[in-house]
Amino acid sequence: MINQDQFDNLLVEAENEINNGADAAVLYHKYLGRNGKFSTMIKQITTLKTDERKVVGEKAKIIKNRLNYLLQIKTSSNQPSIDLTLPADLTAHGHQHPIETSIARLYQISERLGFVAAQSPEIENEDNNFEFLQIAKDHPARDMQDTFWTVDGRVLRTHTTAFQQNLIKNNHPPFAFVQGGKIYRCEAEDATHLSEFHQFDGFAVAKNLTFADLRGVLFQLIQDFFLRPVELRFRPSFFPFVEPGAEIDMKCFSCTGRGCRSCGYKGWLELLGCGITDQEIIASAGLDPKEYHGLAFGLGVERFAMLYYGVEDIREFTRNDPRFLEQLV
Ligand SMILES: [Zn+2]
Known part of the structure; x- marks a missing residue:
């Protein structure tokens, strides 16, 4: 039963x-x-x-x-999760633009070095972009020919350094910030110039910061960006908001200093500007310049990307030609 x-x-x-x-x-x-x-x-x-x-x-x-x-x-x-009987999807999906990739990598590297990502507007007041950074009225960057102004007297930032005033006035040291973003100059465009391009700036203020700290930070940043050992040299240079100021050159990868076409037969490639923050800037934020020191650097992202990817004409980055972009993954 x-x-x-x-x-x-x-x-x-x-x-x-x-x-x-x-x-x-x-x-x-x-x-x-x-x-x-x-x-x-x-x-x-x-x-x-x-x-x-x-x-x-x-x-x-x-x-x-x-x-x-x-x-x-x-x-x-x-049941198989992919239907193998469907026609193949041959659509190209694209990838991040090499300039965005470069900025993201610079953020990543500098965050490892203790910097915090900051942001400031692309349309700045004259004070943030020029006066606070001691760029005098007769400085070439102030020339109406050289920059873009809005009708109400504001300026499309000519450098990412424009973030310094708000940072130093709103944060008590020690602090270290970086910013990457678009900047504008009224330039005639050629193989090495664009009127709209990108910079990456660093700014740190603390007690007893020295040029050795600046050198250490930049050496690591540059080496980690190019993913190879680099040889650098510091040349004294003038930027109104630093004293002393320097430009950094890197020994040419292609010829290791002997001189070749890519380094203009100089053996060295110009990389970026940097320096110790001018004491007047420290004082203008109400800090004692004897006690507090700042370090600053600013680099052209397109310049770094051109050297990293081996691109010879900066305009390639804005032409939106997939045949060019798809090589730079
Ligand atoms: Zn060379």
């Missing part, structure tokens, strides 16, 4: 087969098919007395639902 235990046993047997990797279609046929084990058993219920028929029938219903559920799951997990 058929009973509840036989249905329970049927479920255990089916579960074992499912777990042992048997084919779902075969199992479905074996258990729930017209002449399957379940159907054979259910036919025997008619031979039971009415009250037993009701109890065993309820059990059979539960077991059938469970078997159905398990076999459905088994069937769907057997």
